[in-house]
Amino acid sequence: xxxxxxxxxxxxxxxxxxxxxxxxxxxxxxxxxxxxxxxxxxxxxxxxxxxxxxxxxxxxxxxxxxxxxxxxxxxxxxxxxxxxxxxxxxxxxxxxxxxxxxxxxxxxxxxxxxxxxxxxxxxxxxxxxxxxxxxxxxxxxxxxxxxxxxxxxxxxxxxxxxxxxxxxxxxxxxxxxxxxxxxxxxxxxxxxxxxxxxxxxxxxxxxxxxxxxxxxxxxxxxxxxxxxxxxxxxxxxxxxxxxxxxxxxxxxxxxxx
Numbered sequence: 001x002x003x004x005x006x007x008x009x010x011x012x013x014x015x016x017x018x019x020x021x022x023x024x025x026x027x028x029x030x031x032x033x034x035x036x037x038x039x040x041x042x043x044x045x046x047x048x049x050x051x052x053x054x055x056x057x058x059x060x061x062x063x064x065x066x067x068x069x070x071x072x073x074x075x076x077x078x079x080x081x082x083x084x085x086x087x088x089x090x091x092x093x094x095x096x097x098x099x100x101x102x103x104x105x106x107x108x109x110x111x112x113x114x115x116x117x118x119x120x121x122x123x124x125x126x127x128x129x130x131x132x133x134x135x136x137x138x139x140x141x142x143x144x145x146x147x148x149x150x151x152x153x154x155x156x157x158x159x160x161x162x163x164x165x166x167x168x169x170x171x172x173x174x175x176x177x178x179x180x181x182x183x184x185x186x187x188x189x190x191x192x193x194x195x196x197x198x199x200x201x202x203x204x205x206x207x208x209x210x211x212x213x214x215x216x217x218x219x220x221x222x223x224x225x226x227x228x229x230x231x232x233x234x235x236x237x238x239x240x241x242x243x244x245x246x247x248x249x250x251x252x253x254x255x256x257x
Contacts, residue, residue, distance in 0.1 A: 001198070002065055002081060002169045003027040004049075009060035011041075011048045017058070018044040020226035028169050029198040033212055033237060034205045036223030037245055042205045043087060044226075046174040050074055050084040064170065079111035083168035085159040087175040091147040097158060098128060098142040101165050108166060131164040135191045153184030160191040167195070171202045177211040189214030209241040224252050 004026045011019040018041045026032050036042055048055045049062060051074035062069050069077045092100065106118040119127070132139055135157050147155050156176050163171055173192070177185055192202065192215050204215055212220075212234065220236040221228045224245075229252045230236065240248075 001028045002201075004069075004082070004170050004201075005061075005063045006049075007061045007063075009045070009048070009062060010058045011044055012056045012058050013044070013054060018055075018226055019048065021060070022223075022227055024203075024221065024228060026170055026201050026203055028201045030201045030219065031196065031215060031217045032201075032203045033215075033217040033220045034203060034223055034228075035207065035220065035237060035240055038207075040223045041226040042223055043174055045223075046084055046172045046203075046205060049172060050077055050082065075107070076111075078166075078168075079108055081169035083163055083166060083171040085156075085163060085171065085173045085176050087178055089147050089155045089159055091145070091150070093145050093148050095146050096143055097146050097161070098125075100146050101128060101162060104162070105165055128165065131161055134164060134194050135161055136187055137161065152179035153181065153188075156180060156184065156188050157191070160188050164191060164195060167200075169199065169201065171200070173202060173204045175205055175207070177206055177208065185211060186214060209237050212237050222248050224248060 006022060006024045009019050009022040010017065022041070022045060024032070034042055034045070044055060048057060049069065051072070057070050060070075064082065065080055067080065069080065069082065072080070102119065102124050105124070106116070109116040109118065128142055129139055132141060137157060141154075144150075147158060150158065159176065176188060180188065189211060204211065204217060206212070217234055217237070220232055220234060222230040222236065222240070222245075230248055
């Protein structure tokens with residue numbers, strides 16, 4: 001089983017340190033939830049793992065399949081089996097959802113086998129329809145320009161559609177529940193749960209318990225000031241829902257003082 005092992009990760013943005021020695025291990029088949037107040041570094045972790053150029057890794061390692069992914073280009077990290085679902089997906093005018101997904105899928109296939117000529121169009125269409133049915137998306141969605149004019153729920157479903165098509169081994173969901181109503185949240189969660197199994201691991205970054213009512217995590221981690229300071233099972237998220245973060249801040253201040 002593949003695992004993502006993050007050791008002592010330090011990340012800065014414009015010389016301001018955001019992550020301050022973060023450690024985390026995520027294995028295929030596991031769902032990890034990361035929770036924490038605004039500004040504690042949750043999204044910084046997601047973007048750093050996928051190679052966003054604005055995030056400067058100053059120390060630490062992140063090993064996946066025996067390689068330090070921090071040394072790889074973003075597309076190489078994706079080809080290796082990592083995936084990031086954005087909190088704020090960008091629009092790409094002129095590029096349809098279908099063309100985007102087929103290009104991405106064929107790039108993955110070619111990375112594995114340079115002689116691969118790409119998935120035949122009829123086979124791809126069948127695959128895409130199956131994945132769209134899974135997410136209860138109208139098939140006409142495939143002909144729309146990626147994220148252009150999409151509602152918040154449609155953008156998030158498009159992210160999960162990408163994930164369902166590419167089938168990563170470890171996925172990072174950066175506040176996928178942000179801006180979703182109850183129906184959209186349920187549909188997106190059903191898509192994630194449909195992929196769940198021994199070959200799929202995920203990091204669900206969220207502020208709220210509500211998505212964890214649909215996507216049951218195996219582990220819950222709390223971030224404060226750029227570090228994971230508390231870990232536990234699903235009951236930890238329920239405790240946060242009831243008590244907020246003050247008890248964590250108090251406990252953490254006692255540890256570091």
